[in-house]
Amino acid sequence: YSVKCPLFVGMIEKGWEDTLENDELIKSYLNEFSVEIDTLILGCTHYPLIRKYIARHFNGNIIDPAEETAKSLKKIIGEGKYLQKPYLKFYASGDPEKFKKVAQEFLGQEICEVEKIIL
Structure with a gap:
């Protein structure tokens, strides 16, 4: 449904x-x-x-x-064996600062960079 x-x-x-x-x-x-x-x-x-x-x-x-996809991927690549703290860069069509604030809250970690794109 x-x-x-x-x-x-x-x-x-x-x-x-x-x-x-x-x-x-x-x-x-x-x-x-x-x-x-x-x-x-x-x-x-x-x-x-x-x-x-x-x-x-x-x-x-x-x-x-x-979240379920990420859990499956983590099982495939191992518990931290290949994982490093990522440099998170995002592209947003809206306000980059607003996106960064919401994304950081949602992801629970720092967003390094948000670049505005024009569609």
């Missing part, structure tokens, strides 16, 4: 705030499921940024595909 959440991305990119309006938006999207579900897969790279807010209204398992 899937539910489209078109308003999430823009709100996340602007800097998601913990507001009653956003809380109601999450609830409204979760209420669109026509059946009871026990596992929710976050189907967009933006959605893990609001996982803790989604979890307020969803008691089942919440899966972040990127």
Whole structure:
């Protein structure tokens, strides 16, 4: 089962705030499921940024595909054998400083550089 959440991305990119309006938006999207579900897969790279807010209204398992992919990759390449602290450079079409702030909070580590690109 899937539910489209078109308003999430823009709100996340602007800097998601913990507001009653956003809380109601999450609830409204979760209420669109026509059946009871026990596992929710976050189907967009933006959605893990609001996982803790989604979890307020969803008691089942919440899966972040990127996190699961990273765990699998870590198993493949070993526990730190080939891992070094990365130099993280990102390219963003929006405000580089805003992106850097959100990305650092989400990743839990320093972003070295964000370069603005023009689309």
